[in-house]
Amino acid sequence: MASEDLFEGLPPPATAAGEDRAASPTPPPPPAPPAPRPSALKSSLKRSKPPSSLDATASSSSSPAAGIASADVAAEPRVPEKRLRFRTTVDASEMQIIEAMQKITSHIGNPSKFSKASKLALQLIEAGSVKPETIGHFFAVLEAAMSSLGACNEPSVRADYQALFNAAQGVTECFNQQQKNQFDVWMLHAVVANDLCTDDSFVFPKAVGKIKDAISALPVATADDDNNEATALAAVAESQSGSTENKADGSSTQTAASNNSAEESSDPFGLDDLLEPKSKKSESARQKAVEALNRKAAEEESRRYLRSRREALLKCLEIAARRYRIPWTQTTIDILGRHAYDNVGRFTSRQREAVEKLWNSIKEQQIRRKHGKSASGKLDVNAFERLQEKYSHEKISIRRAVGGAGDRRATQWLG
Incomplete structure (x- = not known):
């Protein structure tokens, strides 16, 4: 018996593409998994950089979805990027620099505070704050540091003194002639004399060579130099007593007050200078008097400079003679003592005696070293x-x- 179903065993009929899409719509794509949220610690430490214009342009041209995403990002407020910057320069006014130098001046004379104060002065030099406008205050710093000439040779501050005055050599072009002369004397005390206390066998002969050159550059001492030295020593003794200075100050104050009162009584309003024309003779006499005073001041400064330089060199000789017990310094000190003795005429009469005593002591130690016995039983010679x-x-x-x-x-x- 035949089956009633005519299409039994045949495949189902094919449908059109449009009808198939309409009949069975494609399921939507599964949603993308959400991005993991960064931790609060990481987000607080690191922030993502805002997209640049090139990145935004490329993403907008690639796909419309990316364009929509970039529009959403642009709509969000941008967080300003934080950067850490350090200031490498200090902008200080001239008044602030002067105040700093005055503060350093008040503390640098104290040996316990010299190390810290000298480092602050070095910072001013390195920063270029020492200029012709502030050179007077900086010279006051050096003057306060050298208020006691013996303090610069203390073992605890030797290196600080050398560092300060070696750095100050770079600003000597701002000094006047008087300040340059004084700075040269300070260099002998603070640098050369401290080089004689070194344990370096190369630095010591170099310092001795500087002393020899300085002795050779001294002029031959005269009787005037001896008299000026005696006068200076007498003035120092009087200043230490203090009685004569007080009396002189009181008398000078009284005379100045009497002169001022006399001038005020004769010409209280100063009209004589306006009414009476000054003669050419009085002006020329005044100029000659000023020139004479300047010449006298220059001569006095020259004498003072030579006297201070001789004293500094004599101090260096004494420091070198005290180091004669070290074997590797003995030959160099022998040469230095002999050179000073050969040029003894360049020192004053009082200093000549000191140089001769130093040379005699060096010779005695040299003879004792050659003929004496040391602890090992050998001759104590180099x-x-x-x-x-x-x-x-x-x-x-x-x-x-x-x-x-x-x-x-x-x-x-x-x-």
Whole structure:
């Protein structure tokens, strides 16, 4: 019996593409998983940079979805980016620099505060704050530091004094002639004298060479120099007593007050200068008087500079003589003492006695070192003197070779 279904065993009929889409719409794509939210700590430490204009343009041209996303980002308020910046320069006015120098001046004379105050002065030099407008206040800083000439040679502040005055050499072009002379004397006290206290076998001979050159540059002392030195010492003694200064100040104040009262009574309104024309003779006499005063002041400054320089060099000689116990310094000190003794005429009469005593003490120690015995039982001589003694008995051959059969002694070239 035949089946009633005619399409049994046949595939179902194909439908059109439009009808199939209308009949069975495509399911929507699954939603994208949400992005993980950053932790509060990470978001507070690091912020994402705002997109640049190039990135926004590229994303808008790539797809409309990206354009919509960029529009949403642009609509959101941008968080300003924070950056940490350090100031490398300090903009200080001239008045602030002057106040700082005045404060340093008030503390740098104290040995316990010198180290900190000198570092502040070094910062002013390195920052370029020492200018012709402030050079007077900076010179006051150096003057306060050298108020006591012996304080600069203390072991605790030697390095700080050397650092300060070596750095101050870069601003000496702003000094006047009187300040330059004073600074040269301070350099002998604060730098050269401290170099003599070093343990460096290269620095010590270099400092000795500077002292030798400074001694050779001194002029020959005269009787006027001796008199000026005696006068200066007497003035220092009187200033220490203080009684004469007080009396002189009181008398000068009284005379000045009497002169002022006399002038006010004769011409209370100062009309004589306006009514009476000044003669040319009075002006020329006044100019000559001013020139004479300037010349006298320059001569006095020159004498004071030479006197201070001689005293500083004598101090350096004394410091070097105290280091004679160190073996590697003995030969250099022998040369320095001999050079000072040969140029003893460049010192004053009082200083000549000190130089002669130093040279005699050096010679005595030299003789004691050559003939005395040390703790080890050997002669207390250095290497140069040992070789000098050895080759002084050798003979030189005709070919100038030591140890030959010649009869000439080696002392001819050893000295």
